[in-house]
Amino acid sequence: MKKQEINTLKEQFILSKHITHLNHGSFGACPKPIFDNYQFWQLKLEQEPVNFYVNEGMQHLEKSRNVLASYVNCKPQNIVFTTNPSYAINIIAKSFDLKEGDEILSCNLEYGALIKTWDYYCKKAKAKFVTTEITLPIISKEKIIDQFFENVSAKTRAIFISQITSSSALILPVKEICERAKELDLITIIDGAHVPGHIHLDLSELKADIYTGACHKWMLTPKGCSFLYINDEFKNHFDPLIISWGYDLNSNFSDHHELQGTRDYSAFLTIPTAVQFLKDNDWESVSRTCKELVLTNYEKTSSILNSKPICPINADYLGQICSSSVKTSEPEKLKTILYKEFNIEVPIMQLGNEFYLRFSAQGYNNQDDIDLLHQALETIKKQTNLLQS
Ligand SMILES: Cc1ncc(COP(=O)(O)O)c(C=O)c1O
Secondary structure (H helix, E strand, O other): OOHHHHHHHHHHEOOOOOOEEOOHHHHOOOEHHHHHHHHHHHHHHHHOHHHHHHHHHHHHHHHHHHHHHHHHOOOHHHEEEEOOHHHHHHHHHHOOOOOOOOEEEEEOOOOHHHHHHHHHHHHHOOOEEEEEOOOOOOOOHHHHHHHHHHHOOOOEEEEEEEOEOOOOOOEOOHHHHHHHHHHOOOEEEEEEOOOOOOOOOOHHHHOOOEEEEEOOOOOOOOOOOEEEEEOOOOOOOOOOOOOOOOOOOOOOHHHHHHOOOOOOOHHHHOHHHHHHHHHHOOHHHHHHHHHHHHHHHHHHHHHHOOOOOOOOOOOOOOOOEEEEEEOOOOHHHHHHHHHHOOOEEOOEEEEOOEEEEEEEOOOOOOHHHHHHHHHHHHHHHHHOOOOOO
16 A cells, blocks of 8 residues: 555544554554544434433444444354453453362463453452463464463363463464364353454354454444454353343343443444445555554564564564564653653553563554654664663
8 A cells, every 4th residue: 555545544543643653552543434423323322312222222233233243253143242351351250150279271471451350250269360371482373372281281161362462462373272272172262352353353263162352443443342252152151240131041142241221332333334444445455554564664673672573573473563572671761752752652561571662553654653663762772771782
């Protein structure tokens, strides 16, 4: 895609123009046509609240569910809308029926909030959240898979792993991991927060038992739009997080979890508009261009930061985000300088005892943005002692 076309796309996003936004990963960013649709639903709700909650809104919610199900290739009957992946995984962890001694097998690359969720419910049940070490740099898919299963035991009940990790920004081979887990008769729970709209997602092909994805990241919906998928075998095993009108074992799966008193469903209702936006703007090609930006710049970013890439530089491991190790004793200060002095929004995230700078490329970015990041890091390196070698 030419620079000019990307710049036209940039105009469609609501993002402040004076910031170079290289952190799509944390909270996404919503284009104006999709945001307009969000406000359209909010207005409609306020104009006729009774009719909206009781009749019309529910029909639109079903339409959204159908469109999302078709986008991720599963049956709509297996999808529940949630505000975020944390909500979805809390549904699972809270009523997993963990017994004393049970183990949930996971790894060191998982997202902090969800480690807390599992930790909390595992401790409550005297079960164990087992964190296997996947070593960086990544060498091969086979090694990831072997390392992940190193700590499997007779007590393991389920696996929990991200398809794209948070601070390390790595695509993990979850299809192969799910296959191995099934051979071991384990329940498979996948955190796909970063996946929808980012890399290929086909839930029928993946065959995870349980999967959560955020639509407000790479599918470009407004905030508060995510989903929980549970397959037919397990979908009736979990209580809703909020016990309210929908609580009825005879009600359908989505009502069971979604009907929870008065709340704003508007973000969920933007799915058809978001999917249409992705189609109208040939987002597969936009995404491909962004992935190229990541692949061509990753080595240089790491080199400026005096580090080495943490995986082979190819599409098996990298999508539209990448992370480089940063040696600094003042990560907060580094982040603040990048934001306040260079107007660059880019996260510096902790993983174990290390820090990583993670940049993203989305339809509103081009090479100039990444050049600005590189120049800013070079300047900081010259003028401060924040970046150690
Ligand atoms: C791997 C991963 N899982 C889950 C989430 C979503 O978390 P939340 O529920 O806090 O929106 C994120 C957010 O960035 C993430 O990176």
